[in-house]
Amino acid sequence: MPHLSLELERKLTTAVERMPAFPKSVQSVLELTRNINCLPKDLVGVIEKDPVMTMKILRVINSAYYGLPNKINSVGQSVVYLGINTIKNLALSFAAVGILPRFNTTGFDIQRYLLHSLTVAAVARMLCEKYARGEADPMDCYIAGLLHDFGKVVFAQFLSVEFMKSLAAAIDFEKPLYLAEQEIIGADHAYVGALLAKKWQFAEPLVECIRDHHHEDAAPSAMLDCLRMADMVCRMQDFGEAGNPWRDGELARMPARFGGDIAEVIARLGDLQKIVADAQSFAQIGTER
Amino acid sequence: MKVKMWGVRGSIPSPGPHTVRYGGNTTCIEVRSDDDSLIILDAGTGIFPLAQSLLPRLPVTANIFITHTHWDHIQGLPFFIPIFIPGNTLRIHGAYDLVTMQGIEHVMSVQLQFSYFPIREAELKARVEYETLTVGTPMAIGDANVTPVLMNHPVPDLGYRVDCNGKSLFFTGDHEPWRNIYAPEDPEYAEYQAMVEQRQAELDATIGPVDLLIVDTAYTEAEYAQKIGWGHGTFDTAVAMARRIGAKRLLFTHHEPTRSDDALEAIFAEVRARYPDIDCELMLAREGMEIVL
Ligand SMILES: [Zn+2]
Numbered sequence: 001m002p003h004l005s006l007e008l009e010r011k012l013t014t015a016v017e018r019m020p021a022f023p024k025s026v027q028s029v030l031e032l033t034r035n036i037n038c039l040p041k042d043l044v045g046v047i048e049k050d051p052v053m054t055m056k057i058l059r060v061i062n063s064a065y066y067g068l069p070n071k072i073n074s075v076g077q078s079v080v081y082l083g084i085n086t087i088k089n090l091a092l093s094f095a096a097v098g099i100l101p102r103f104n105t106t107g108f109d110i111q112r113y114l115l116h117s118l119t120v121a122a123v124a125r126m127l128c129e130k131y132a133r134g135e136a137d138p139m140d141c142y143i144a145g146l147l148h149d150f151g152k153v154v155f156a157q158f159l160s161v162e163f164m165k166s167l168a169a170a171i172d173f174e175k176p177l178y179l180a181e182q183e184i185i186g187a188d189h190a191y192v193g194a195l196l197a198k199k200w201q202f203a204e205p206l207v208e209c210i211r212d213h214h215h216e217d218a219a220p221s222a223m224l225d226c227l228r229m230a231d232m233v234c235r236m237q238d239f240g241e242a243g244n245p246w247r248d249g250e251l252a253r254m255p256a257r258f259g260g261d262i263a264e265v266i267a268r269l270g271d272l273q274k275i276v277a278d279a280q281s282f283a284q285i286g287t288e289r
Numbered sequence: 290m291k292v293k294m295w296g297v298r299g300s301i302p303s304p305g306p307h308t309v310r311y312g313g314n315t316t317c318i319e320v321r322s323d324d325d326s327l328i329i330l331d332a333g334t335g336i337f338p339l340a341q342s343l344l345p346r347l348p349v350t351a352n353i354f355i356t357h358t359h360w361d362h363i364q365g366l367p368f369f370i371p372i373f374i375p376g377n378t379l380r381i382h383g384a385y386d387l388v389t390m391q392g393i394e395h396v397m398s399v400q401l402q403f404s405y406f407p408i409r410e411a412e413l414k415a416r417v418e419y420e421t422l423t424v425g426t427p428m429a430i431g432d433a434n435v436t437p438v439l440m441n442h443p444v445p446d447l448g449y450r451v452d453c454n455g456k457s458l459f460f461t462g463d464h465e466p467w468r469n470i471y472a473p474e475d476p477e478y479a480e481y482q483a484m485v486e487q488r489q490a491e492l493d494a495t496i497g498p499v500d501l502l503i504v505d506t507a508y509t510e511a512e513y514a515q516k517i518g519w520g521h522g523t524f525d526t527a528v529a530m531a532r533r534i535g536a537k538r539l540l541f542t543h544h545e546p547t548r549s550d551d552a553l554e555a556i557f558a559e560v561r562a563r564y565p566d567i568d569c570e571l572m573l574a575r576e577g578m579e580i581v582l
């Protein structure tokens with residue numbers, strides 16, 4: 001695996017501190033916190049749909065000062081440890097950074113990326129409940145889905161020229177985006193996402209899951225299976241989009257635990273329209289302009 | 290080890306005819322280890338009379354442990370007279386603040402600003418050192434060890450366990466037992482409940498059995514219903530905690546500021562009557578009270 005120069009690594013990790021969050025979550029956090037009696041669960045519901053806010057919360061809560069026995073993997077768990085008021089004020093400080101523009105200079109559609117992340121997260125959680133019960137935690141699978149492509153937002157924000165070239169190359173030469181990123185940027189989004197997660201001391205299985213989601217020869221795990229399968233399901237059905245269009249050839253790489261028939265897996269998941277509709281309204285797709 | 294209560298009131302100083310017996314100063318506890326090292330838990334207004342008591346015995350090294358930076362736990366800090374006298378040493382310990390991303394060193398600079406206090410931090414005469422603590426890592430103070438534990442309050446709050454030659458105490462600072470933020474019918478309820486229970490069990494195990502447990506009991510159960518999420522416990526949650534960890538004595542403190550001495554005693558009598566066969570001595574914190582462990 002190629003790796004980033006130290007200088008670039010430093011640039012990316014500090015850049016994330018200044019990264020704005022998504023419009024809907026910023027707006028909801030501001031609205032909710034205007035009411036002193038806002039329900040903690042409503043606030044958690046908003047934060048855990050925003051990959052940027054989630055990433056930042058997990059980053060601060062895993063800071064060494066709190067010496068937490070196990071790494072914190074979810075926003076709900078963060079609330080148990082730090083209390084809703086601290087989480088609320090953290091969310092407010094993230095909201096103050098501003099909002100991500102719908103398109104940045106690369107032409108990367110940040111809202112469709114969010115829709116992709118949210119649906120992969122929800123489907124990964126469902127897959128865990130139906131196919132990997134007891135082997136992985138459904139909430140961990142949700143977070144893995146939400147954050148698996150986080151590296152792409154970082155690229156879009158802070159390496160926009162190189163990322164734009166990668167997106168174009170993936171289309172022009174019909175190759176997976178991560179390979180184009182490796183050639184043009186020197187590292188792919190999975191590597192960068194995992195690098196950040198590791199630096200911020202996220203739980204090791206989550207770091208590995210983000211890092212390995214495109215590596216065919218990675219050591220298998222229930223969580224990784226659920227994430228990959230969810231990614232396939234959502235891309236095949238066109239739930240959102242993150243610069244890496246579906247290719248039928250990928251079916252051959254379906255993890256064994258799901259049988260061989262993707263249509264059957266999708267049928268077993270039941271009606272996904274509610275998940276998609278929820279995610280759409282949060283990503284504000286079709287609701288603005 | 291000796292313990293002396295210098296401030297037992299919560300939220301705001303409450304002097305007056307109705308609080309003379311238990312006292313109106315806010316949180317401050319003096320702990321003397323067996324080798325007479327001075328440990329001060331919180332710097333509410335009770336630290337001012339404590340400071341007076343130190344003046345005949347200067348120079349002093351005071352090891353102050355701040356549970357959290359709400360005013361009722363730090364307000365007395367600029368009035369800790371030894372800081373104006375050369376030769377004294379003040380070591381202030383406390384939590385890292387996630388929201389401001391600052392350590393405990395900001396606690397005094399915030400208070401000693403031109404508009405709020407006449408003396409600048411640079412003009413203090415004592416040696417002042419700051420130590421931002423790592424949860425779970427004990428600090429040696431003389432022959433005692435002080436271990437910070439993360440509690441539950443609107444701002445990160447450290448409880449402290451003090452150990453000295455086989456004797457131990459734990460002070461919660463301000464603490465509200467964890468609650469489920471979901472309603473029983475919400476799909477997230479069970480998972481969150483499991484996390485709450487795990488967190489509680491972790492805390493109990495960390496505190497462990499102690500000779501003296503000092504707990505924030507701002508409210509009665511009836512009052513608490515209106516104060517959920519404010520970050521304080523009740524007499525009953527304190528009793529439950531004492532039972533779970535196996536405390537020999539339980540000291541109720543952080544009295545509600547509008548609570549008169551009579552009302553406090555009435556509540557205490559009622560609580561005692563409800564737990565007739567509890568295997569733990571129940572006590573009401575009073576300014577000036579001394580406990581030898
Ligand atoms: Zn208090």
Ligand SMILES: [Zn+2]
Nearest residue numbers: 357359442463
């Ligand atoms: Zn407080």
